[in-house]
Amino acid sequence: MWQSQAVISLFAFLFGLVIGSFLNVCIYRLPQHESVVTPRSRCPQCGTPIRARDNIPVVSYLMLGGRCRACRNRISLLYPAVELLTGVMFVACYHQFGVTLAGAKWALFCSLLLVLIFTDFHERILPNRVNYFGLAAGLAFSPFLPASDGFAQWILDGRMNLAAPGWAIALADAALGALVAGGLLWLFAEGYFRLRGREGMGLGDVKMMLMAGAFLGVRRAIAMLMLGSILGSVVGAIAVWGFGKGRDYELPFGSFLGIAGIFLIFLGSPLVHWYLTVSGLGH
Ligand SMILES: [Zn+2]
Secondary structure, eight states, X not given: OHHHHHHHHHHHHHHHHHHHHHHHHHHHHGGGTOOSSSSOOBOTTTOOBOOGGGXXXXXXXXXXXXXXXXXXXXXXTHHHXXXXXXXXXXXXXXXXXXXXXXXXXXXXXXXXXXXXXXXXXXXXXXXXXXXXXXXXXXXXXXXXXXXXXXXXXXXXXXXXXXXXXXXXXXXXXXXXXXXXXXXXXXXXXXXXXXXHSSOSSOHHHHHHHHHHHHHHOHHHXXXXXXXXXXXXXXXXXXXXXXXXXXXXXXXXXXXXXXXHHHHHHHHHHHHHHHHHHHHTOOO
């Protein structure tokens, strides 16, 4: 039994490396509004097309000593880091959810968040193509998986006395998650704008939460918002007071939301359970 688990884990890791290689392409090309399919990958510094054998995830980076074969300039360590992170996340998805539709859903969500974490970090951009694709995917997955949030069930059964089929409840959970998470952040951004007279965050963050809410449902999406805000506040305070960044320093809020989202997928259940118990919101 453990042998087959080890073999599947290895496959999940290798598959993650390959997907991670594609995520790198998305991270560097989507903010420039370039195609992620063509042309072939090129060295960002000398423009030489990268040969197939120099394009093997992680391995090529190590073989080339982290330098371009043509111009010998350094290749960013973030390329193999993204590949490795994706591999590790795919193994974690396999261990938590097995080879199931749920496993595929969360592996996709992790991948989308990873792209957003890095595009926001590099360019302060959360590409629409990622957010809209993610929103559609989150909604499309939901009817085929059992609802985990319970919010739609509570409204349909408890408040409206409607006995809806399981797939409809699951879809409603995803739609409510998107609307509540995106709506809350939009209200917050609007309030900040009215109060301070300048924008605290872009619509990209709102769209990102629409997407995340469709995957997570209402309660975990709110947890993601809170966790991301706490993380952003702590790092923001350190940046301003610790590293002397100006008060106008623009934090990559989407990056913090993304880290919070990945944390919630793998470690969220105990945290949400604890929060619901402490706050008295659980049932
Ligand atoms: Zn080069």
